[in-house]
Amino acid sequence: MSTPAPAPEQPAPRKGWFLDISPLRESPAYARFWTSGVAGGIGTQLTAVAIGIHVYALSGSTIAVALVGGFALLPMIVMGVLGGTIVDAFDRRKVLIVASSISFVAPVGIAALAWFDVEQLWPYYVFTTLSSTIGSLVGAARFAIHPRLVERRLLPAVAAWSGLSAGLQVAVGPALAGVLVGTVGFAWTYTIDIGLFLIGFWGIVSLPPIRPEGSSRVGLTSLLEGIRFLRGAQNLRVAIALQIAAFAFGRSYAILPAVGALVVGGGAPTVGILAAAGAVGVILSGVLSGPFGRVRRHGRAIALATGANAIAVSAFGVLLLIFTATPRELDATTPELGVLLSLAGVIVVAGAADSIAGIFRTTMMQSATPDAVRGRLQGLFTLVLTAGPRVGDVFAGVLAAVVALWFPSLVGGLLIGAVALVLYRLRPGFRLYDAKEPVP
Template identity: 40%
Template sequence: MGRLLRGAVADLTPLRESADYRRIWFGQGVSSIGQQMTAVAVSVQVYALTGSTFATGAVGLCSLIPLVAFGLYGGAIADTVDRRKLGLIGSAGLAAVSAMLAAQALLGLRQVALLYLAVALQGAFFAVSSPARSSMIPRLLPAEQLPAANALATVSMNLGMTVGPMLGGLLIGAYGSQAAYLVDTVAFTATLYAMWRLPAMRPDGAQHGRRASVLDGLRFLREQPNLRTSFLADLAAMIFGLPRSLFPALAVGFYGGHADTVGLLVAAPAVGALAGALFSGWVSRVNRHGVAILAAVIAWGLSIAAFGLTSGHLWLGLALLAVAGCADTVSMIFRNTMMQVAAPDEMRGRLQGIFIVVVAGGPRLGDFESGTVAALTTPTISAISGGLACVAAILLLAARRPAFLRYDARHPSP
């Protein structure tokens, strides 16, 4: 029984065997908690200053635009410079923005435009440094440990998404927004220290110092069917099967609840994702990554469609959202691993940049799709049809790309 349990929980081998990876993982986990605290504080400040939900919602738009624009550009930079230095610059920039937010809160400047500017700068620094950080991991670990490393990264990310907002709310309630910003600023020291201790991470061979084109990355992705299919599978899940924008309407009309019910609906997928990452010890034993990705996204779509049928049964709806979050974690682990292993080193930065655009843009498109369908029909129909459309899109992908189902991590091919 003990051996079975050890085989089920997250594999800690990357943390045990690589001090560099261990420092990066810890630093990113701590800074993720801090960044989530800052996100809550910015929203609280903007709403307190304006009393407008539209102005508060515009915070997301201020972050999305630089994430998309600089994500592609940051990936191209990461393929031509020392990735360690780029990671240091990006992390230092994020720490500086958090310090700026703390200063404006302490000084009581009460300028919404300044908050929007800070959020935009955060998006830009994150988009520039994230491809560099992600493309470092295959240099630090052997290929067979990458699934476990991606599972561990998901653990730290979802811990940040669950713990960060709660701690942020407590700190803001007790000491004001400046407290959350100050904690976030200090939290970045862990990431900066991890980056500082890394060896140089220059691109392989002749690519170092040469100009890397974003278009080259897009052309490479277009010509590599397995990697392209993994991106399309994620887009199908996010565009058709993400009912996030329906949660306020469903909380009231579906479950007879209020704002606290919305919070539960938002948290449920993250709880499931965290559980999936914590019990991911089995992922390193799976070699058919293409099959695993498509099966996980189908599970996501079916869970969302079933969620649309749970009117009046809140806990069943929360359980299905948690199952969907767990399936999304499985898909993410194998998609990241495929990109890290199958792509050549000189393209990893640009592919990570494209990945940021997909991750940032897909959910926003999903919000638009689900909200539009709900306006034309009902929120229930939107949730059910979105989940089923996701499944249909994945089955179509599987039919059109049968080679993706044969993808074997022991013989990776992009």
């Protein structure tokens, strides 16, 4: 059954410190969907980091690495806008099957380029742009499906499981990329992504039909309805704006290859460790998410977590400034352990803070949004999730190349904190948002 009937009474929030396993136990379809999504997401993250290392090895330029995401921005904007109307108009399972089938071209194409030792950058940009563009539609459908697989009382736990899934993906994927690139090379690394993609596809095919509850059509009228809803949803707009700020000013992935080469040493494995460090924080926050179900002031929780993320991002920039100002001899094969641990430590804190904000943000969006427009809202938000990091990569990569390696993180953290403070003070409805009476 794709749309469970709501419980007549809402049980008391579950007590305890650890992640609530009720969604997996009560919904086998959600359990399969979640498990396969982790596998597919690990493959996506594996290739994303491997591409960055590969492009940097071919070009020696952080700007070239930033363009891996930069070229995808416009197509992702178009798909993010249209994707939500598609999700609301058709069976969401069928949308995922078709979109994933198209997206499968990307990992196969990237692997072929590596096996044939193609050194031109533009083919890699083409396939990563295809993957990112279709990924906007896939992401919109996946998140809109979650409330149809579980009861509303389980949405906070589902949000925590989604955060844990994201953490596992960005922890295992980048770390695996660093190990595989350094041992078996780029071609085998990309080929492994193909196998992981197929596991993710299995979870989609095994879903029950998830037909739209309302009558919606793909087109401008449907899109305008979604925009009108978001225009009147002040709390959701603030939550999304804080996520945009965190992505646009707090990303460091584009500069990590340079950090590994110029600050830490150790080659590709160092880049993989740094890229995965944020996911360690995400995983820890997800595993210890038990108390989050008892928090009612979600707006306040999002603002506090965003502020903590801002402090950690700026701390990363300060550490880079200190380490780059200190003359040292780096080893291309062995990292400086103290430098690596300190940089990874602040990334762990940033990842945990961003994950906590994301758990409350996702719960707010899924509980306060009617199912009839959930796909369109998720399409716009998935645009933020997919395009936002690319904007952040461009911000970090360009500023690092033009000013200094430490500059984008230090300034970015200050900008995140300023945005969070201003919005929190100007929007009293967001400050007072009560999860017991969700108002979009």
